[in-house]
Amino acid sequence: MPTLTIETGAPARVTVRGPGGTWHAPEDAVQDLTASDRPGVLGMDRDPSDGSVIEPGYPAHFLADGTAEVPVPRGACTVVVERGPEHRRVERVVDVGAGPARVAAVPERWADLAGAGWWSGDLHVHRPLADAAALLRAEDLHLGAFVTRWNDQPTAADEPAAGGGTGAPAGGAPRAALTVDGDRHAVAPVTEDERGGGAVLLHGAAVPDLPGTGADDWWSPPSRALVDAARAVGAFVEAEKLTWWDAPVLMATGAPDAVGVLTNHLVPGGVLANEAWGRPRDRAAHPGRAGAFRYQLGLWYRFLGLGLRLPASAGSASGVLPAPPGWNRVHVQAPGPLTVEGFYAGLRAGRSVVTNGPLLTVTVGDAGPGGTVPAARHRVRAEARTPDGAARVEVVVDGRVAARSDGPALDATLDLRGAGWVAARAWQPDPRTIRLAHTSPVHVDGPGPDPAEHRAFFARWVADLAVMARAEPGRFPSAARRDEVLDLYDRAARFYR
Known part of the structure; x- marks a missing residue:
């Protein structure tokens, strides 16, 4: 095959499609080797009216550090180069002949939020820490929170040492496992506890004995216990999304530092129009893809209506779902030069804007x-x-x-x-x-x-949780563990009365 040399001018994300619709990349380039972008519903739709659709093609991209040499077939090749939302997307069509070809495709910066003190971050990244420097540069991200511990998943091989005693969360306040260019930080360790009640992200904490996802661990111990232990050592706590069953319990018993408003259900090629295994929405009131997202947004509005101060955060779950780091990103106002401490302090204070556009x-x-x-x-x-x-x-x-x-x-x-x-x-x-x-x-x-309507809404939600816990004793390994969870639900119910 002839070689196509692509000049991107700076680190960037590149997609090359050949004349027959095939995708092409250098063998040694950084790629997302884990996420799936198959059309359909990624196995999570619970109702045919959800209508989730994901366009294929996302994993075909690769990262370039200024130039890339790609073997391609002869004919018209389409080259797309991107570097986050503050740069213009570039698309070129190159007619490749028998010999080498070259094309310049340099994304132009049209905005500079960091220059105005607003720094970009993705608080939910499932990519290897070894790729962090390339990812942060190519996506023009200033902070990425890299998940290193996740239920039933092996601990990331390159998770930084965190110290701490056996059985208790190790680590503390979020910190940089890697810093490049002075103001781009990869934060680790980060623990994601994702089970029956939903997902929480513990930034800065490594949990040695993270529960599994078997029947005995699916609902117990409650994530509340892990959140409290992680917070005690200084971790930053984020509710990954608000449709999870335990979201109102978490809010009522000690609200998180931030909540996911733009979540991994929004990807470049579509929308996951479902609540996964969370509390399903009323599909008559919230139909289709737009309804699925407005349901999530409306839950945040209800919690704010209770007087809770819940800053907006964002994450893409890149490496699990078909989106690059920073597709859903949060911009945080913080003094420069940026530090990890300054970013999380600004987010905790609510000086944030989330966007995927x-x-x-x-x-x-x-x-x-x-x-x-x-x-x-x-x-x-x-x-x-x-x-x-x-x-x-x-x-x-x-x-x-x-x-x-x-x-x-x-x-x-x-x-x-x-x-x-x-x-x-x-x-x-x-x-x-x-x-x-x-x-x-x-x-x-x-x-x-008057927050009475919102209180009643979440009181019904928590009551449903308690009914299910009592009706399904098999959720818990013992009666004592069930009673522990029921006591937590009772605390939440009192908050909403």
């Missing part, structure tokens, strides 16, 4: 995400930038759209007396998936709306 900013009066304003009339300004300008902006107050614009900018004056929180979101058209940016809330200092 538009680059969104908002101010309410003089406050940005994570800030607080008095209960009064305020000018709200929001702007969503994309490479082609295609986006529409909405301002959400207590879960309802209070103002919207058909274009990328919005400027409105809103009466926030009696409100609890304000946020902005922006939608970008995409026929394959959902492209959204969402800010963490700006809080309103004053008596907010």
